[in-house]
Amino acid sequence: MESEKLGFYPGCTLEGSSSGYAESMLKVFELLKIPIKELDDWSCCGASSAHALDHELHLALNLRNLSLAEKQDFKELLAPCAACYHRLISTNNEFYLDNALLASLNDQTGLNYQGKVKVRNILDFLIHQVGIEKIEKQVSHSLSSLKFACYYGCLNTRIPRLLPFDKVEYPEGMDQIIKALGAETVEWSYKTECCGAGLGVTAEEISNKLVSKILLDASAKEVDCIVVACPMCHVNLDTRQDKIIQQFDIPKEIPIYYITQIMGLAFGIEEQFLGIKQNFMPALQI
Amino acid sequence: MVNSSFSYLHENVSYCYQCSKCSAGCPVAEDMDLLPHQIIHSLAIGEDSEALKSHTIWICAGCYTCAVRCPNDINITSVMDDLRKKSITSNLACPKPEVLKFHQTFVKDIQRRGRVHELRLMGEYNLKLGKPFNNVELAPKMFLKGRLKILPPKAIKGFKTWSKKLWNPKN
Numbered sequence: 001m002e003s004e005k006l007g008f009y010p011g012c013t014l015e016g017s018s019s020g021y022a023e024s025m026l027k028v029f030e031l032l033k034i035p036i037k038e039l040d041d042w043s044c045c046g047a048s049s050a051h052a053l054d055h056e057l058h059l060a061l062n063l064r065n066l067s068l069a070e071k072q073d074f075k076e077l078l079a080p081c082a083a084c085y086h087r088l089i090s091t092n093n094e095f096y097l098d099n100a101l102l103a104s105l106n107d108q109t110g111l112n113y114q115g116k117v118k119v120r121n122i123l124d125f126l127i128h129q130v131g132i133e134k135i136e137k138q139v140s141h142s143l144s145s146l147k148f149a150c151y152y153g154c155l156n157t158r159i160p161r162l163l164p165f166d167k168v169e170y171p172e173g174m175d176q177i178i179k180a181l182g183a184e185t186v187e188w189s190y191k192t193e194c195c196g197a198g199l200g201v202t203a204e205e206i207s208n209k210l211v212s213k214i215l216l217d218a219s220a221k222e223v224d225c226i227v228v229a230c231p232m233c234h235v236n237l238d239t240r241q242d243k244i245i246q247q248f249d250i251p252k253e254i255p256i257y258y259i260t261q262i263m264g265l266a267f268g269i270e271e272q273f274l275g276i277k278q279n280f281m282p283a284l285q286i
Numbered sequence: 287m288v289n290s291s292f293s294y295l296h297e298n299v300s301y302c303y304q305c306s307k308c309s310a311g312c313p314v315a316e317d318m319d320l321l322p323h324q325i326i327h328s329l330a331i332g333e334d335s336e337a338l339k340s341h342t343i344w345i346c347a348g349c350y351t352c353a354v355r356c357p358n359d360i361n362i363t364s365v366m367d368d369l370r371k372k373s374i375t376s377n378l379a380c381p382k383p384e385v386l387k388f389h390q391t392f393v394k395d396i397q398r399r400g401r402v403h404e405l406r407l408m409g410e411y412n413l414k415l416g417k418p419f420n421n422v423e424l425a426p427k428m429f430l431k432g433r434l435k436i437l438p439p440k441a442i443k444g445f446k447t448w449s450k451k452l453w454n455p456k457n
Contacts (some may be wrong), residue, residue, distance in 0.1 A: 012401050012404070013404075016402070016404045016439070017404055017434065019433075019436075041443075042401075043396070043401060044400060048389075049389035049392035049393050050369055053374065054453060055296065055367055057393070057452055058367075060449075061396070064448075154348075158350035158353070160350060160354055194347050194349035197348060197349070198348070199314075199345065199347050201408075202388045203345055204319075204421075205384065205385070210314075236439060239433075269432035278431045280427065
């Protein structure tokens with residue numbers, strides 16, 4: 001029954017433009033022998049738009065997925081996309097704080113969620129469930145020659161009214177993982193500064209400005225790579241980087257990798273199984 | 287509109303004592319016409335009309351920096367969501383139509399099959415903007431890199447009917 005405990009909520013982006021994130025995560029989990037099963041029949045969490053237009057619509061969309069997870073006997077639901085994670089966990093928390101709201105929404109939507117599912121993000125799960133020791137033991141190709149900037153972004157760590165799984169202002173869990181892989185991580189000021197998220201589509205000039213500051217600081221620290229745990233961060237930092245480094249005089253291109261892609265490399269998984277060819281910026285030289 | 291409870295829809299804005307921590311940490315403050323603490327102040331005194339017409343509510347990146355730092359636990363990011371909704375239901379002219387159109391196109395795409403088809407979303411958004419070539423320079427590379435899925439995701443059975451009851455795009 002162990003295998004039925006952890007559910008995987010990919011969300012639209014991991015099924016679409018960031019399928020390399022899902023692919024690398026599943027490979028890494030397979031190697032670590034962590035059973036995980038995709039939530040059957042899942043639907044979009046609404047990010048970045050449903051909550052921007054209607055709070056109840058946002059709650060209902062997430063209620064549907066939480067309710068499916070409960071029905072499918074998942075005790076925990078892992079959402080590697082930071083935006084999906086934020087939507088799911090904040091909905092869950094809102095129901096926890098307001099039972100009447102849950103009852104009324106169950107009623108309106110024809111669902112019957114009891115609030116039993118725990119929502120987790122990839123960093124929280126790797127650090128607190130898998131554990132640094134187990135990750136360290138799996139390393140076959142130490143990344144000792146490399147220097148990384150761990151970029152946490154916004155939505156994995158900033159959940160209002162919830163006990164954080166890491167320090168909100170200066171998280172360190174991802175740094176611990178990268179260090180366990182043998183590499184060095186830098187202290188820097190843009191760990192949790194926003195990349196603009198959806199503004200990358202609707203107000204590109206604002207998002208590019210935010211991304212440029214992140215790239216400049218990482219570049220000043222002479223890192224080989226920036227590691228992310230969010231598809232929106234990845235798209236904003238990676239796919240428009242060539243344009244941004246020209247516009248803002250950033251000295252050189254910086255590879256942008258998902259945490260699970262870096263883990264995969266250190267575990268000796270071949271690049272072709274980690275979706276690395278999807279990254280726009282040049283591949284890391286290991 | 288004066289709201290007698292001093293709460294703006296979901297959040298009690300009267301707890302605000304104007305420390306301006308929200309504005310100090312906001313990554314997009316320099317592009318805003320009203321700063322976050324000014325938005326909250328206008329709501330706390332019952333004058334939401336300037337806030338509802340502001341650019342601020344449309345360019346808020348939704349990063350939650352203000353919300354987790356607020357010493358009075360006001361979820362300012364969520365207030366921005368509520369303001370957007372109210373500006374739409376009050377039929378106010380949106381100062382950043384490209385943002386509103388994106389959200390509307392996005393929700394419409396969710397309702398179509400339950401999951402977003404990114405290619406169709408971007409195409410439809412461009413048509414709605416009247417800028418068919420917006421961001422197209424990224425498309426060929428996205429495709430070659432395997433990041434652009436041509437075929438739509440599978441449709442979730444019964445989703446369309448279920449979701450139409452919750453949300454009517456004309457709202």
